[in-house]
Structure formats: structure tokens, C-alpha cells
Amino acid sequence: MDQIQMDEIKLSVPSKPEYVGVIRLTLAAIASRIGFDIEKIEDMKVAVAEACTNAIIHGCHCKQGSNFNIDFVSTGEKLTISVYDDGEGCQLDNIEEPDLSKPKEGGLGIFIIKSLMDDVEIESEKGKGMMIKMIKYLGDDA
Template sequence: MERLKITINSDVKYIKILREAMKYFLKFNDYEDEEQIFFMELALNEAVANVIEHTYNYDNTKTVDIIFEIENKNFKVYIRDYGEKINLEEVKSRDLDDIKEHGLGVHIISQVFDHMMWKDINEEGNLLILEKSLGD
């Protein structure tokens, strides 16, 4: 298993670093599908931006832990925050026919990754796990 952990302050300026780190992590582990990497970067961007905006209300003194993991062509992204527990019933994509500037993050993430799940943790915060098969 290959694993990389990064902790950032909850500031959107650090999302670009996460995107680059994920791209190189995948490439270093022999995954070269540029189009899929781009879409995974976009989904990661949306997921972390949602934490920064909705969980932390742009409080850049908080932190977000991100882990990239590959095992047997299975790629996982763990996104851990330390904010208030989210209400899973409120986490959903808006209607695609409702044209707005925002609100498609959950839709993008669920289209790019095979699985998107929140793990119930007994501590403060939330843990989102994104999973994608990198198989042929």
C-alpha cells in the first residue's frame, strides 16, 4: 500500500497544492490517465472547498487532513475535518435543471468517484472517503 498524508489550514489557496499532490501521487504510482486525473482533481477541489465553506465557514485557523492511498489499483481519498458533525440528509446535489453558480460539488464528486461515503467517527469532525478503481 502506498500512502501520503497532508494537513492544510482551511484556506482555499492550499487546494491547488492538494490537487498537484494528488496528481503526482497517482503518477508516481503508475496511473497516467490524464483525463481521469483532471476529473479527480476537480472532485477533490469541490470536496475540500465544501469543508472550508460549509463546515468551517472560511475560518482559516482550522485544519483539514487529507490522505491519498493506493492498494491493488484501488485509490482512496480520506478528507478529515474537525468541525461540527454534518447532517447527512442535507448533503445532496441540487437539481441539475436549477441553473446557479454553485451547488454541483456533490454531483461532480459522485460522478468522478465510484464511492463517496461518510464514516461515522466517535470524535469531533467528519471523515469523507472517496474511492475509485484505477483498474483497466
């Protein structure tokens, strides 16, 4: 019987900006082991760094001693990366699409994540943290 091989790596990371680089390196190592090309790895590094920065800044407000989580799940066909925190969360309806014809500072992270990853799911409730799940497929046809 064919069984899908699923590997899972779970990290709990201090909510400090200096750890974003550690996550980027970890992601690159995992993705390259699975067989992703450089271009897809670079896209995932940018997306994951944005998600981690959000968890650190908006989720935990860089609160002393707090951690956030990242799960990497790989199957033969895709890598799923979930970044979640147990901070304040937010009302998803309040997140605005950026108006690219009127450039302003900030508000681009989630937009960038959605444009670089193949699938993105966000779950949040005020007071209950946020979870962002990002998927990249190995093949060309995603």
C-alpha cells in the same frame, strides 16, 4: 505469500482556499506515480478540490488557524482519498440532490464528486465534522 502493498500519505492542511491548488498538485503527483492516466487524474483533481473547498468553507468556515486533513491510500488496484475536518459537520439527510433541470448557484459539489469518482462514502454528524472518502480504480472495469 502474496501481500498487498499499501502506501499511505497523510497531510494536514491550513483551512485556506489558497491551499486547494497545492492539494491538486500533490494528488496529481501521487496518482501519476501510481500509474493513473491523465483523464482519471483530471477527474480526481476536480473531485478532491470540491471536497477540500467544502472542508474549508462549510467545515471550518475558514477559521483562523484551523487545519483539515487528507489521507491518500494506494494499493495496486486503487487510490482512496479521504478528506475530513473537525468543523460543524452537517445532517446528511439535509443535503439535497441538485435538480439539473432548474439550474441554480451552488449545491453541486457532492454531486460532481459522486459522478467523477468510482465510489464515495460520506460520514458526518452535526457538531462532529465531516469525512468524505473517494475511491478511483486503476483498471477499466470499475
